[in-house]
Amino acid sequence: MSSAPTGTLAMNNYTFPTERLQSQLKDPSRTPLVLVACGSFSPITFLHLRMFEMAADYARFNTNFEVVGAYISAVGDAYKKSGLVKAEHRINMCSLAVEQSSWISVDPWEALHEDYLETAKVLDHFEHEINTVRGPFNTPQGPKMAKIALLAGADLIQTMSAPGVWAPKDIDYILSNFGAFIIERGGTDIDEALSTLQQWKDNIHVVQQLVQNDISSTKIRLFRKRDMSIRYLVPEPVVKYIEEQGLYDEDGASSTHEAQNSKKPGESAGAPSQNM
């Protein structure tokens, strides 16, 4: 039986997910904050999930924001990046990954578009759904609009200094109107990444990784290609989904191993078998 979430992904049956959005502020003196992580998620890893927890802790201890919800927005199929499996699979994997979370949602809106959508437009969509359609958060001091912020790794913010990747007007729009929570990432010099973004520094929050973790989707794809275990690097239901759908496994080698050695999905082919 497939572990894929049921339901067809299509714009005509799309509704913005609000079930995991907190209805009220716990501390009305704070400003509501919604974190939006944009990326490929091919596949989603434990590090992607940790990013939300790290940013929430950072916001609680270092800012006057209260996180009232968070979203994963995966790029659509028009984003031509190597290793990208179909948006439907990536959305299914993200949905399986957040099953145990009470506050992280997956919004398929961006991925449902045939054309590539710039991140500025994606953030506008969240702003509209949360602050216009849903409306402000009521507090004894009056209604408060939620702050929508981009949650990203240091490598993504670094691309903002690379010529030709982002339109300068989009950088200004995103960093002036939304802002960003940036998770440090090994291999990226954060000071260098931020050096050209100083005019928006008050709107950029840098979150330290206290436990260095450098899981990447690239490594997961590579492990799959080499028929190596990906277990405990991505959530178990995602491991199962990848196995069942034969994703990132060009020659189907690991599914064959699984059948021959009675391994559980995602386990190393070198691990001992129960029936041996």
Ligand SMILES: Nc1ncnc2c1ncn2[C@@H]1O[C@H](COP(=O)(O)OP(=O)(O)OP(=O)(O)O)[C@@H](O)[C@H]1O
């Ligand atoms: N190890 C990591 N540390 C900090 N941020 C990360 C890490 N892995 C991913 N991110 C961030 O997660 C977001 C979505 O990432 P993305 O889907 O591109 O994952 P990735 O692992 O970098 O992918 P790929 O390996 O395919 O390039 C991006 O903002 C990226 O910077």
Ligand SMILES: NC(=O)c1ccc[n+]([C@@H]2O[C@H](COP(=O)(O)O)[C@@H](O)[C@H]2O)c1
């Ligand atoms: N011009 C833009 O809006 C722009 C440019 C580069 C990357 N991005 C976004 O950054 C994210 C990058 O993801 P990857 O690291 O997986 O390539 C994606 O969500 C992508 O849409 C946006």
